[in-house]
Amino acid sequence: MNRAFLYNVSANLMTFVLMMLMSVCLTPYIVHTLGVEAFGLIHLTQNMINYLSVITASLSAVVVRFFSVAAHKGEMEKAQRYLASYFVSSIFLSIGLFLTCLLLSQQLINWLHVPVHLAKDTQIAFILGGLLFMLNFVMSGIGAAPFYANQLYVSSAGQAVQMFCRAFVIVILFTFTTPTIWHIPLAAVIGSLAAMGVGLYYFKKLIPWFSFKWRHVSLSSSLTLVRSGVWHSFEQMGILLFLQIDLLMTNLLIGAEATGQYAAILQFPLLLRTLAGTLAVVFAPTITKFYSNQDEQGLIQYAAKAIKWSGLFVAFPAALLGGLAGPLMLLWLGPAFEELKWLLMIHAAYLCLTLMFLPLTYVPTAFNRFKIPAVVTLILGASNVLFAYGLTHMLQLGLYGIASAGAIVLLIKNIVFLPLYTSKITKQNSAIFYKHTVVPLLGALFIWGVCVAIEFVYDVTSWWELFCIGGICFILYMGYLYQFAGTKQERMQLMRKVKQAAAERAVSR
Secondary structure, eight states: OOHHHHHHHHHHHHHHHHHHHHHHHHHHHHHHHHOHHHHHHHHHHHHHHHTTHHHHHHHHHHHHHHHHHHHHTTOHHHHHHHHHHHHHHHHHHHHHHHHHHHHHHTTHHHHSOOOGGGHHHHHHHHHHHHHHHHHHHHHHHHTHHHHHTTOTHHHHHHHHHHHHHHHHHHHHHHHHSOOOTTHHHHHHHHHHHHHHHHHHHHHHHHOTTOOOOGGGOOHHHHHHHHHHHHHHHHHHHHHHHHHSSHHHHHHHHTOHHHHHHHHHHTHHHHHHHHHHHHHHHHHHHHHHHHHHTTOHHHHHHHHHHHHHHHHHHHHHHHHHHHHTHHHHHHHHHOGGGGGGHHHHHHHHHHHHHHGGGGGGGHHHHHTTOOHHHHHHHHHHHHHHHHHHHIIIIISOOTHHHHHHHHHHHHHIIIIIIHHHHHHHHTTOOTTTTGGGGHHHHHHHHHHHHHHHHHHHHSOOOSHHHHHHHHHHHHHHHHHHIIIIISOHHHHHHHHHHHHHHHHHHHHHO
């Protein structure tokens, strides 16, 4: 592992820990301040705004890939055309979409179950959520610089600034004004503007050779991005149907209060997905570079290792979340939420299995093979809606039906389709990626079992006890990683590096 990879992983992990701490502290604070119904509407309106990514994905999902491939090949003029065209196109498209959000906000109350006293605030929150979405859309182009330079820790720094600003503004607004729903997206907009400032600063430092010029703005470059990205739009539609439809269906089929309860439960699965996504993107620049250098064998070996290490990173928090779901819900949100621990267990179980395969999503992207993944994702997304409706409405499973439908669909997509399709386009044996999943899965089962065993003999009643159990599990997991994660040669190399670092430190003293 080179220095850039270690920096990227470390920064992403620190960002994840910060995000987790923010979520753990802010979620109960917001729930108890605004109420469970208002909390659900905050996340539901933002999810509905995210449906617009079906339109924006045709540009934002591919610009980083096209820019990086061209730049790695030394085609700097071509790279500048892609990025300049993206900036202009994204700004004009953002203006049009924001006006659309203003119009949709007038009909929002008629579509959803919204308490009368929250109607106006919900509309304002929807508009501010639209503004936040547009800012993030434009910022996708800024992300091309750290991706190309393989310095993704720069993006992590921007995310950290965004989270700090968001949390600070929420606390200030809730303390000195009457708390309302729209304070949350307003704080997010302010945080996003701060992150944009950080991004622009490093954008110029990482790619000083780029300068925006109108002569670089090219309709043909924009059309190239759209033609390749149109399948990303279809794929994004499918992703939204099985990752961001839960709250909308909960609201329509069950009600506003259940939406708030489920929105709170989803905070931890969302954190796990974020962790897996930030880890997966660390591998993406190298995968893209292998492809640009036409080193397919190196790409395959690297992608296979990415599955194992991504799985090992995600397995521990996922298993800890599932194993300690009961006391976590009791201590975090109170007795009223304790019975929903089974929902958390369902999410933790299937995420242990599915998230390790996320690095493979960047292989079809590198190969510019978007069509089949898009069609399959769209079909599975539609299936999720049907499953959720059938399990929730017809079989009366409530929230458990919605969670189970998402689990089934994601298992099919990530465990069956993604590794098989990747092995096909790279002309490898269909089982090549599965053999790297054994160690992460056994590690997850080990930690989950330890948590269950501890709870069986000991009643966890405080945060201190919960943290102690987490610490014990971490030590055990580190021992498991040392024994089973690497080869004997890798363990010997690790010990030599540790001894060498210790000796250097002793000499420096």
